[in-house]
Amino acid sequence: MSEQDPRADRLDSLAYTLARYxxxxxxxxxxxxxxxxxxxxxxxxxAKLRELLGLGLGTEPRVPLQPEFGEPKSKRGYTRRRVxxxxxxxxxxxxxxxxxxxxxxxxxxVLCLPGHGRGVDDIxxxxxxxxxxxQHDGYQHDFALQCVERGYVTLALEMLGFGHRRDxxxxxxxxxxxxxxxxxxxxxxLGETMAGWRVGDAMRALDLLAMxxxxxxxxxxxxxxxxxxxxxxxxxxxxxxxxVAVLSGSFCTFKDSIFSRSHCIDxxxxxILRWFEAADLTGLIAPRYLFAESGTQDDIFPEPGxxxxxxxAERIYRVLDVPDRIDHAFFEGGHSFHGEKAxxxxxxxx
Numbered sequence: 413m414s415e416q417d418p419r420a421d422r423l424d425s426l427a428y429t430l431a432r433y434x435x436x437x438x439x440x441x442x443x444x445x446x447x448x449x450x451x452x453x454x455x456x457x458x459a460k461l462r463e464l465l466g467l468g469l470g471t472e473p474r475v476p477l478q479p480e481f482g483e484p485k486s487k488r489g490y491t492r493r494r495v496x497x498x499x500x501x502x503x504x505x506x507x508x509x510x511x512x513x514x515x516x517x518x519x520x521x522v523l524c525l526p527g528h529g530r531g532v533d534d535i536x537x538x539x540x541x542x543x544x545x546x547q548h549d550g551y552q553h554d555f556a557l558q559c560v561e562r563g564y565v566t567l568a569l570e571m572l573g574f575g576h577r578r579d580x581x582x583x584x585x586x587x588x589x590x591x592x593x594x595x596x597x598x599x600x601x602l603g604e605t606m607a608g609w610r611v612g613d614a615m616r617a618l619d620l621l622a623m624x625x626x627x628x629x630x631x632x633x634x635x636x637x638x639x640x641x642x643x644x645x646x647x648x649x650x651x652x653x654x655x656v657a658v659l660s661g662s663f664c665t666f667k668d669s670i671f672s673r674s675h676c677i678d679x680x681x682x683x684i685l686r687w688f689e690a691a692d693l694t695g696l697i698a699p700r701y702l703f704a705e706s707g708t709q710d711d712i713f714p715e716p717g718x719x720x721x722x723x724x725a726e727r728i729y730r731v732l733d734v735p736d737r738i739d740h741a742f743f744e745g746g747h748s749f750h751g752e753k754a755x756x757x758x759x760x761x762x
Contacts, residue, residue: 426672433667433685440687442695442728450695450732458696461649461688464681465611466604475501477620481509489513490560492536495567499616503609506576507569507617508536510560511626520631520762521565521621523614523647524556527638527661528676530587531575532556532568540587551748552637555660558751559635562759565626569617571610571640573678592678606678607646614647622653629653633762637661637749638713642679649696656701656762660749661713663704663725666690668717675712691724699734701761703754707745715742737761 421427440457444450475498482494493509512519526535535556537544548554556568570576573592582591596606614634622629633656636644641662648657665671666689670679694702702725706718722740729738741753 430667430672433671436685438685438688438692440692441689442692442731444695445731454696457688457692458650461646461693461696464605464684464687465608465646466599466602467608467612467650473501475499477616477623479620495620497616497620499613503572503613505569505572505613505617507532507567508556509624510536510556510566510568512560512563512565515565515626518628519563519565519626520633521567521624521627522556522559522633522635522758522762523617523621524559524566524568525571525610525614525634525636525640525643526552526568526574527636527640528574528590528592531577531590532570533575536568551746553749553751555635555637555749555751558755562755564633564758564762565621565624567617567621569614571643572613573606590676592676596676596678596680600677600680600682605681607643607681610643610678611646611650614643615651618647618651618653631655631762633658633758635660635754635758638747639676639678645690645693645697648700648702649693652700654697654700656758657697657703658754658758659702659704660751660754661706661710661747663706663721664690664713664717665721668720669713673712673714689721689724691721691728694725694738695728695732698729698732699737701757702729702738703740703757705741705743705750705754707748707750708742709744709746712747718742 444453477497479497484491484493491511495507495509496504499505535552537554537557556566559566573590573595579591582589599606621627632653634644634654635658637660641659648654708715729735743750
């Protein structure tokens with residue numbers, strides 16, 4: 413038998429971090445109960461979230477989008493175009509604009525944000541060799557295609573560090589290798605965050621959607637899975653143009669997900685637990701509509717943490733007297749996009 417360490421519990425890194433979590437009392441936890449207090453909390457909380465993400469530094473000028481669209485490609489029931497546009501000095505974003513055939517007036521639009529993997533190609537049905545699949549396969553199930561098939565103008569945005577927006581070293585290693593780690597680490601050293609960079613891109617993508625003649629700018633939604641769901645949460649919290657937010661495989665207490673399980677560094681926002689738990693951020697979305705879904709076997713956003721976050725979020729929506737504007741679904745399965753109830757609610761509320 414190996415010798416038992418007399419202080420084994422004090423040598424356990426997880427035990428220590430959970431003990432530290434127990435000491436934390438988020439300073440901006442949602443506890444407002446009057447309109448005046450709610451409005452004051454939102455002003456303070458939104459400014460603090462921008463600061464934590466690194467978006468509150470105000471050192472970069474707002475650049476023109478200068479979008480460049482590729483040639484339209486006619487698909488079954490929609491047209492797809494590549495688009496590149498500027499989001500900040502020295503940085504451009506890439507995406508696919510999907511427009512349903514037969515639009516007779518401006519339509520609602522959905523900004524779709526992928527999770528880790530091959531990036532945006534994997535939510536528009538493009539395979540590694542450039543061909544296209546017939547079935548909505550993969551853990552993300554081509555959810556951007558599912559949006560355009562339902563009549564939404566859809567912008568599938570490549571997140572920084574994924575797919576078309578990777579560094580050369582990641583590109584050499586294969587199509588599913590991200591460059592999140594070095595880019596997110598660099599962001600932290602600059603006093604910023606990868607989450608903040610991606611939220612900034614998402615907000616400029618909403619600018620792009622709002623200027624398109626095919627889009628009704630008063631009917632904008634964000635939808636994302638995994639890391640894309642996290643960016644969707646932050647984007648909806650900061651940008652009130654978002655009328656509906658759909659979070660798949662991502663909404664969970666920080667405690668039960670990224671705080672106590674191994675995740676990519678791009679999910680981390682230094683100091684956020686001193687100010688918020690995840691559910692508090694839904695107070696910045698309400699009274700706008702919020703939907704969250706999760707697989708019962710999701711091992712990185714586990715069901716107990718998802719249920720705890722939803723319970724707190726639903727309490728916030730009740731306090732704000734809009735309990736009907738938040739909903740959720742659990743499905744049998746792991747870390748993947750499901751969408752059945754999500755699309756029903758999207759149609760109802762967007």
